[in-house]
Amino acid sequence: METKKSSRQLLDEALAKHYEDALTAKAAGKLVAWATSICPQELLETMDIDVVYPENHAAAIGARKGALTFIEHAEGMGYSSDICSYARVNMGYAEIQEFAGGNIPMPDLIFCCSNICNTVIKWYENLAVTLNIPLIMFDMPFNHTYEVPEHSVKYMRAQIEYAIERLEAITGRKFDYERFAEVMKISNETCEWWKKATDLAVHTPSPLKGYDMFNYMAVIVCMRGKTACKEIFQTWYEEMKEKAANGEGPFKDGEESYRVMWDGIACWPHLSSTYKVLRKFGINMVTSTYPESWNIRYETNDLDGMARAYSSNYANRNLNYGIKNVTKLVEDFALEGIIYHSNRSCKLMDFRQYEVQRRVEEATGVPSVIFDGDQTDPRIFSQGQYETRIQALVEMMAEKKKSEVTYE
Amino acid sequence: MYLGIDIGSSSSKAAIIDRNMAIVATHVINIGTGTRGPSQVIEEVMQKANITQEEILYTVVTGYGRVTFQQANAQITEISCHAKGVSYLMKGIRTIIDIGGQDAKVIRIEADGRVKNFVMNEKCAAGTGRFLEVMARVLGCDISELSDLADSATNDIPISSVCTVFAESEVISRLASGASVEDVARGAHLSIAKRIVGMCNRVGFEADITMTGGVALNKNVVKVLSEELNMEIKAAPETQAVGAIGAAVFAYERHNKQD
Numbered sequence A: 001m002e003t004k005k006s007s008r009q010l011l012d013e014a015l016a017k018h019y020e021d022a023l024t025a026k027a028a029g030k031l032v033a034w035a036t037s038i039c040p041q042e043l044l045e046t047m048d049i050d051v052v053y054p055e056n057h058a059a060a061i062g063a064r065k066g067a068l069t070f071i072e073h074a075e076g077m078g079y080s081s082d083i084c085s086y087a088r089v090n091m092g093y094a095e096i097q098e099f100a101g102g103n104i105p106m107p108d109l110i111f112c113c114s115n116i117c118n119t120v121i122k123w124y125e126n127l128a129v130t131l132n133i134p135l136i137m138f139d140m141p142f143n144h145t146y147e148v149p150e151h152s153v154k155y156m157r158a159q160i161e162y163a164i165e166r167l168e169a170i171t172g173r174k175f176d177y178e179r180f181a182e183v184m185k186i187s188n189e190t191c192e193w194w195k196k197a198t199d200l201a202v203h204t205p206s207p208l209k210g211y212d213m214f215n216y217m218a219v220i221v222c223m224r225g226k227t228a229c230k231e232i233f234q235t236w237y238e239e240m241k242e243k244a245a246n247g248e249g250p251f252k253d254g255e256e257s258y259r260v261m262w263d264g265i266a267c268w269p270h271l272s273s274t275y276k277v278l279r280k281f282g283i284n285m286v287t288s289t290y291p292e293s294w295n296i297r298y299e300t301n302d303l304d305g306m307a308r309a310y311s312s313n314y315a316n317r318n319l320n321y322g323i324k325n326v327t328k329l330v331e332d333f334a335l336e337g338i339i340y341h342s343n344r345s346c347k348l349m350d351f352r353q354y355e356v357q358r359r360v361e362e363a364t365g366v367p368s369v370i371f372d373g374d375q376t377d378p379r380i381f382s383q384g385q386y387e388t389r390i391q392a393l394v395e396m397m398a399e400k401k402k403s404e405v406t407y408e
Numbered sequence B: 001m002y003l004g005i006d007i008g009s010s011s012s013k014a015a016i017i018d019r020n021m022a023i024v025a026t027h028v029i030n031i032g033t034g035t036r037g038p039s040q041v042i043e044e045v046m047q048k049a050n051i052t053q054e055e056i057l058y059t060v061v062t063g064y065g066r067v068t069f070q071q072a073n074a075q076i077t078e079i080s081c082h083a084k085g086v087s088y089l090m091k092g093i094r095t096i097i098d099i100g101g102q103d104a105k106v107i108r109i110e111a112d113g114r115v116k117n118f119v120m121n122e123k124c125a126a127g128t129g130r131f132l133e134v135m136a137r138v139l140g141c142d143i144s145e146l147s148d149l150a151d152s153a154t155n156d157i158p159i160s161s162v163c164t165v166f167a168e169s170e171v172i173s174r175l176a177s178g179a180s181v182e183d184v185a186r187g188a189h190l191s192i193a194k195r196i197v198g199m200c201n202r203v204g205f206e207a208d209i210t211m212t213g214g215v216a217l218n219k220n221v222v223k224v225l226s227e228e229l230n231m232e233i234k235a236a237p238e239t240q241a242v243g244a245i246g247a248a249v250f251a252y253e254r255h256n257k258q259d
């Protein structure tokens, strides 16, 4: 009898297959797209176009300690070291086209949505121009108002419709609306299971080990329109549900002493050393803004809903929304502290960080700490400084715990 | 007897307190982690206190070099130790500015000495003691002379680069175009002060304020910083040893289970 595969096995296999499929498609002369992480991938999936996500590939290169070669190359091409390191890694890769830790096929189409930041606009435009290939751009202005305004939704919807026309023209094939409905349904279910799984971290101790979320995130980025992805999250959910029922925490060999949120992207090149410091103090990152960022939900066949969902992600929302969002995470997940990664790459995330920190602290009284780092540029990080800041956070959390248990 | 050691990037400090929590001896040596500074400072502080190793009941180490120092019972961050040291030495302090060799921090403390929150400099050396070291080198003086030099400045020369490396070349070109050493020294102090004021604003500082760490020995920096903050900075006794004293108080508390 075949034993049931763990979600981790499924995850690794799916990710390997995702990249293999794209390479095979390219070799067979099929069209391949490069896309941004929170783009309306439903359109590409419906058209059966293989997609790879440079952000995910850059993160993988970073985690496998290969980023510097590409970063230096991109800087040599004239890109400033102040530009997002995902962009630098990817633009360097677009020229070198070889990474021992895993390659991606070169694109025939660029598919870019600016709901995550403005950097991607120029990054992807430059790729399209340099490679002389078509660019489909979803211009998604930042929502300065608390709610996403209706005109933004309309604007996005029109761009989705236009993108469908462009895809038909580029591929010479008709867009299949029945298949589209199916993909919408699958994508929504995948997102629902992603959210359900990551929400299990509300249990104390949390069955979710936060750093695992960074790994599982790869498939919500790369393949949320596929049933295989949904199944990974379902399996992951079942595994963690069982752990929660047995009162099992995140660590095999120790307690979950502190529950924190990690704001921002991981430090991929220093993933294990940043993790070890947290582990040493029994800190579990139980959540971040990511569970909600990929909770992209709408009714099947509701194009307005889809447009709204893609305009509504955390990164594209105003300061008050961000503060409310994090404050709610503190309450829902019984957080004891927050670690803010001041990520040199991601201006959009950083620029509001100090104010979010100040106001969330005011609202919740939960201690927090900011450290400097970068998602893929290994040069922007100091282990000693990181450790001191994390330990100081632990000391503040410990003091707070002590003062809270005195009135028994 | 209880020993606190503070191993910084450019100095090593030690303090011993007795069972009545009174300071018996403190000592500072101007070499830090990775040198013989830590062992030397321990040896010399024990000589000063006239005690032997056996009499030490508990040791707490802090500072940048704390993680690699093996001979202590516990290691605690310099943030908590400075807060502890200051609240042991002084009354009514709510904000601590600590500028060390490679870290600058502003710590807000509660009335009972607990850390409320803190900010530290970004990864670079702007606003730290290292910046002043570089400035002293460019100006061809000893770091201890900067204060007097700046006191006799007659002009305000802004140094706009926050980056130590850029500031170095900026200063060289200022000197080349005829600026006086005195004015540039004051400019360097202003640059640090502005950087620290930014951190103070970020953490939301409150009176009373004190300043610790090696840079606090530079009277002119303290003066310039007071002016920029528009608030008097209370001088801390044993400026350089505050972290070590805090560590020693922690050692006392841990050993007597008050912690």
Ligand code: SF4
Binding pocket: A055, A084, A085, A086, A087, A116, A117, A118, A119, A120, A345, A346, A347, A348, A349, A375
């Ligand atoms: S890391 Fe930030 S700047 Fe870079 S692509 Fe992502 S959202 Fe944009």
